[in-house]
Amino acid sequence: MASAVRILLAEHESLGGVVRALHGYVEPLRAGLAKPSPTVFATVFSYIETFADRFHHPKEDEFLFSALRGRTDRADAVLLGLQHEHAAGPEELVSLREALARTQGGDPAAIAAFADQLEGYARAQAEHIRVENRFVIPLAKEVLLPSDWERIDQAFREHRDPFFGPGADGTVRDLLATESHWSRRAPGAGI
Numbered sequence: 281m282a283s284a285v286r287i288l289l290a291e292h293e294s295l296g297g298v299v300r301a302l303h304g305y306v307e308p309l310r311a312g313l314a315k316p317s318p319t320v321f322a323t324v325f326s327y328i329e330t331f332a333d334r335f336h337h338p339k340e341d342e343f344l345f346s347a348l349r350g351r352t353d354r355a356d357a358v359l360l361g362l363q364h365e366h367a368a369g370p371e372e373l374v375s376l377r378e379a380l381a382r383t384q385g386g387d388p389a390a391i392a393a394f395a396d397q398l399e400g401y402a403r404a405q406a407e408h409i410r411v412e413n414r415f416v417i418p419l420a421k422e423v424l425l426p427s428d429w430e431r432i433d434q435a436f437r438e439h440r441d442p443f444f445g446p447g448a449d450g451t452v453r454d455l456l457a458t459e460s461h462w463s464r465r466a467p468g469a470g471i
């Protein structure tokens with residue numbers, strides 16, 4: 281398998297784990313079993329901002345998607361949708377941070393609104409990853425040539441996950457541990 285594909289799938293695993301962790305908070309927040317910790321959520325949002333929005337998505341746009349467009353038009357509509365989602369990512373995080381800030385007085389309506397927004401965000405991100413894994417990557421394996429992969433592999437090898445690679449950030453791992461705690465207590469709460 282091309283190393284870009286391995287790296288991409290591993291990055292999706294990491295992102296998917298964070299997204300599931302976020303989703304795991306939705307029901308506990310609604311039930312009043314969890315408080316919207318500004319430290320935990322701020323750390324996770326900056327992980328997504330740094331890793332996904334500034335690093336993972338631009339690599340997909342610039343190397344994988346553009347190479348695919350050069351070899352086939354079968355993915356054009358899907359790629360356009362995915363790129364719109366990449367472009368919308370930073371603004372969604374701004375909006376999530378604002379919703380998080382509104383919860384800090386303990387207002388139940390603000391917490392419910394944050395939980396709703398978190399759920400929508402987590403579901404959309406999970407679907408984004410699903411489309412890339414199930415449609416884009418298989419199509420890329422089918423149509424891209426070795427010369428395309430050389431360029432893509434190099435781009436993907438140059439940067440690695442700053443949180444889940446060596447020196448992984450403890451707070452994101454803590455959040456993931458917390459998510460499995462909630463999942464055990466509230467089965468079916470995950471995506």
Ligand SMILES: [Fe+2]
Pocket residue numbers: 337340362366408412
């Ligand atoms: Fe993407």
Ligand SMILES: [Fe+2]
Pocket residue numbers: 292336337340409412
């Ligand atoms: Fe992706």
